[in-house]
Amino acid sequence: xxxxxxxxxxxxxxxxxxxxxxxxxxxxxxxxxxxxxxxxxxxxxxxxxxxxxxxxxxxxxxxxxxxxxxxxxxxxxxxxxxxxxxxxxxxxxxxxxxxxxxxxxxxxxxxxxxxxxxxxxxxxxxxxxxxxxxxxxxxxxxxxxxxxxxxxxxxxxxxxxxxxxxxxxxxxxxxxxxxxxxxxxxxxxxxxxxxxxxxxxxxxxxxxxxxxxxxxxxxxxxxxxxxxxxxxxxxxxxxxxxxxxxxxxxxxxxxxxxxxxxxxxxxxxxxxxxxxxxxxxxxxxxxxxxxxxxxxxxxxxxxxxxxxxxxxxxxxxxxxxxxxxxxxxxxxxxxxxxxxxxxxxxxxxxxxxxxxxxxxxxxxxxxxxxxxxxxxxxxxxxxxxxxxxxxxxxxxxxxxxxxxxxxxxxxxxxxxxxxxxxxxxxxxxxxxxxxxxxxxxxxxxxxxxxxxxxxxxxxxxxxxxxxxxxxxxxxxxxxxxxxxxxxxxxxxx
Amino acid sequence: xxxxxxxxxxxxxxxxxxxxxxxxxxxxxxxxxxxxxxxxxxxxxxxxxxxxxxxxxxxxxxxxxxxxxxxxxxxxxxxxxxxxxxxxxxxxxxx
Numbered sequence: 001x002x003x004x005x006x007x008x009x010x011x012x013x014x015x016x017x018x019x020x021x022x023x024x025x026x027x028x029x030x031x032x033x034x035x036x037x038x039x040x041x042x043x044x045x046x047x048x049x050x051x052x053x054x055x056x057x058x059x060x061x062x063x064x065x066x067x068x069x070x071x072x073x074x075x076x077x078x079x080x081x082x083x084x085x086x087x088x089x090x091x092x093x094x095x096x097x098x099x100x101x102x103x104x105x106x107x108x109x110x111x112x113x114x115x116x117x118x119x120x121x122x123x124x125x126x127x128x129x130x131x132x133x134x135x136x137x138x139x140x141x142x143x144x145x146x147x148x149x150x151x152x153x154x155x156x157x158x159x160x161x162x163x164x165x166x167x168x169x170x171x172x173x174x175x176x177x178x179x180x181x182x183x184x185x186x187x188x189x190x191x192x193x194x195x196x197x198x199x200x201x202x203x204x205x206x207x208x209x210x211x212x213x214x215x216x217x218x219x220x221x222x223x224x225x226x227x228x229x230x231x232x233x234x235x236x237x238x239x240x241x242x243x244x245x246x247x248x249x250x251x252x253x254x255x256x257x258x259x260x261x262x263x264x265x266x267x268x269x270x271x272x273x274x275x276x277x278x279x280x281x282x283x284x285x286x287x288x289x290x291x292x293x294x295x296x297x298x299x300x301x302x303x304x305x306x307x308x309x310x311x312x313x314x315x316x317x318x319x320x321x322x323x324x325x326x327x328x329x330x331x332x333x334x335x336x337x338x339x340x341x342x343x344x345x346x347x348x349x350x351x352x353x354x355x356x357x358x359x360x361x362x363x364x365x366x367x368x369x370x371x372x373x374x375x376x377x378x379x380x381x382x383x384x385x386x387x388x389x390x391x392x393x394x395x396x397x398x399x400x401x402x403x404x405x406x407x408x409x410x411x412x413x414x415x416x417x418x419x420x421x422x423x424x425x426x427x428x429x430x431x432x433x434x435x436x437x438x439x440x441x442x443x444x445x446x447x448x449x450x451x452x453x454x455x456x457x458x459x460x461x462x463x464x465x466x467x468x469x470x471x472x473x474x475x476x477x478x479x480x481x482x483x484x485x486x487x488x489x490x491x492x493x
Numbered sequence: 494x495x496x497x498x499x500x501x502x503x504x505x506x507x508x509x510x511x512x513x514x515x516x517x518x519x520x521x522x523x524x525x526x527x528x529x530x531x532x533x534x535x536x537x538x539x540x541x542x543x544x545x546x547x548x549x550x551x552x553x554x555x556x557x558x559x560x561x562x563x564x565x566x567x568x569x570x571x572x573x574x575x576x577x578x579x580x581x582x583x584x585x586x587x588x
Contacts, residue, residue: 101568199548213548242553311531322508329509331581333572342584347511359510363520364527366508367496376494377531382544384537389545423523424530440548465549 004029005169009073009226012172016062016072023062023072026172027055027116030074034118034170036493042155042165044079044137045087045120054116061114070233071114076171078162079120080127081107081217082206086117090208091135092125094353095334104206105238106175106217113233118171122161125355126325127182127210130429131418132160134357139415142190143168143487147454150491153412156186156429162220163190167487173221173230177207179214180313181408181433184445187220188407188458191447191485193475194220195227196433198466199440200245202231203238211320212243214313214437223484224446224475228252231468247466255469256476261295263474266400270306271432273409280406280457283448287404287459290481291474301400303391308384309435314427315368315381316438321358322365328353360423389439396464402474405432407458411451436462444471446478447485456485494532495525 004026007015015021031048051074058072082088082100089096103111111117124134131154132140142155142164155164159176163186166174176183178196187194195218202217209215219230232253237246267288272281288298330336330349337348354362368377395403409431419426436443441462448459459478463471496504501521505512512520547553566579575582 095572098572101565101571200551213545239554239556243548243551245549245551305537308534308537311534314527314531315534326509330574331583332570334574336574339584342586343509344511345584346509347506350509351511354510359508360520360523360527362508362510363501363504364524367500367504367524370504370507373494379544380534380537380539381531382546383539383542384534385545386542387537387539422526424526427530 005033007172008222009172009229010223012073013070013229017067019062023055023058023116024052026072027051027074030118030171037168037170039492040141040143040164040168041138042122042140042161042168042170043076043119044089044091044122044161047086047117047119050086051116051118058114058116068112068114069229070110072116073114073172074116074118075110076118076121076162076165076174077107078123078159078175078177080123080177080208081175082208083107083117083120086120088120088208089136090126091123091137092354092358093136093335094328094350096136098333102206105203105240106207106234109233109236121165121174124158124160125358126208126321127158127177127179128321128357128361129157130181130185130426132157133415134355136355140164141415142412143492144190144412144455145491152415154189154415156189156412158182159186159220163187163192163194166190166192166220166222169487173219173226175217175234176220177215177217178437179210179317180437181430183218183220184407184433184443184458184460185429187445189412189456191456191487192220192222193224193227193444193446193479194218195231195444195468195471196436196442197231197235197468198442200243201235201466201468203236203241203244205238205240209324211317212324213320214317224472224479225253225256227444228256228472250469252469252472255472258473259295260291260473260477263296263401263470264399265291265296265298265474266301266395266403267298268301268303268306268403268405270303271405273431277410279451280409283457283459284404284406287448287478290478291404293481294477299400301395301398301403303395303435305384305387305391306435309388309438310427310431312381312384312388313434313438314364315377316385318361318365319369319378320365322362322369325358325362385438388435392439392441401464402470403462405460405462407432407445407460411453411455411457432460441465442468442471444475446475448478448482450485454488494528496521496528
C-alpha cells in the first residue's frame, strides 16, 4: 500500500471524498508517523485517542453524506491556539498546565469543516523567536539536513513545529501564526508553503496574543492549493475579535491555476540589501523569470522605508507584548511562585515562568512605553508604520498586483548558531517579512529552489489588502515552475 | 539612548520581573544592543505624519451593552493556582 502520509491535503481530501480511503485509515497512518518522528520534537502534545475518535466521527458523517470540506483530514495545531480540554501552553512554563475551557475561533472552524486534530505543535515561547529555540519544550529539529552533513538545523520560527511537521509528513497541514514572519520564514526554511493573510481576515480570538496589531493566523501546508483549501476554512468574520473584518470568504482554491497573464509584479529595489548572498539574488531573479514566462509583467518599484520596518517592529511588537503579557501574574492561571508580598509574588512568578527572550522583550516594551520615552520610541515607530503602509499604497496605486521578494536572507541555520551574544542577529531573519505585518498586508512564501548546500529557499509574494487570491495564482505559477520540493530522506525513523 | 544598570532595575520592577544581580550586566548589554538597533529611526522625518492607530482602515465595532456570556465560575477559576469558593486567592494586599 502507498504511504498515505505522502499525500497532499488536496489528494487526501479527494481520496476520502471518493471513499478510496477512510479517515480512520489515514489518521492511523499519521498517528503512527507522529510517534516515529519524536526525535524532531515537532509535537509538544500528541492526541492520538482524540484523533481516532474524530476520524471515526468523520467516517460516520461521510457514510451519512454529511461530509464537510476538510472531512477526515488530520492536521497539527500550533500550541498558541486554545483547544478546549486539550492543554495549550504557548510553549511557555508560565501556562505550562493550562487547559482551556474554550476553543479558538479558527480551530473551531476547522472542526466544523470536519478536520481531525493530531496534536499540538511546538513554537517559540509566545511566538517570540525565529528558530523555535526559545520554546520551553526545547528546539524543534528540522527534517532537513545539509548535503553530506548530519548537523541539526532549525525549522525556522516561531511556527517551527508547524513547518517541520508538514515537511516531515507528520500532518497533512498545520495552523500557524505570523507576527513578523512566523509563518513565511519557517515555510521557507522547510520547503513548505505558508500564507499570512491580510490583518483581520482570520479571527484572533482564542489565539494566545503576542502583538495584537500584527498577529494573524494562517496555514502552513505542502502546496499552494493546500494553503488555499485550509485558509477558506480558517478565515471569516468573528464578532468576538474587534479587528475581524466582515467580508465574504472567497473560494480560494478557484484562484489556484488561474492565469496571471498581464499581471504587474513589482520588484522592490530596497530589498536588495547590503551583503545579500549571490544565491538569494539568483533565486529572486529566477522567481521573476518564472512569473514573466507565465505572462506577467515585471517592473521595478520603490518602497523607500523598507529598512526602517525591522527597527520599528522591535518597538511596536515588544510594546504590545509587554501589555498583553501583563495578564500572566500567577493569579488566574499558570504557575505561582510565592513572595514576601503580592508584588514580589508577581515578580518571582514572572521571572520563573517566562524564558529569557520573553523577559527581554517585555522589558524593552516596558521601557519604550515608560514615562518620558513614549513619544520618542512608540509614537515615532507608529508614524514610521504609517510611512511603510503608504509606500505599499503608492506602489499598488501604480497598478502593481503583487510584489516579489526573497522570503529570507539565507537558508536554515544550525541549532545554537545565532543570536547567542546579540539578539539583533536573530531578529535580522525577518527583514523581508516584517514589512508585511507592519502594513497589515497578505504575504505567501513558496519554495523557489535549493541552496548549494541542498536546503530549501523560499520566495515571498506580497499582495494587496484582501487579495489573497492573486497570491495563490502567482504562488501556483512558482510552484509549478520550480517543481515541488521533496524531502531528501527520513533520517529520524 | 542607552540604559544604565539602575534603569535596568527600574524597568524590571515596572515589568514585575525579578532579576538577580548577576543578570543585570548581560541584560543591560542586550537591551542596549536593541536600543542601538532602533536608533536609526531618528533619521526619518516624521513631521506631519499621523501615527498608525488602526491596521485596516475601519471603525471599531460597538455592540449593545448587555451580558452575552457567563454563569460558569468553575470554568473561570479552573486553571488558577489557588482558589476558594470560586474566588481567586492572592496574598494580603490591605493591612
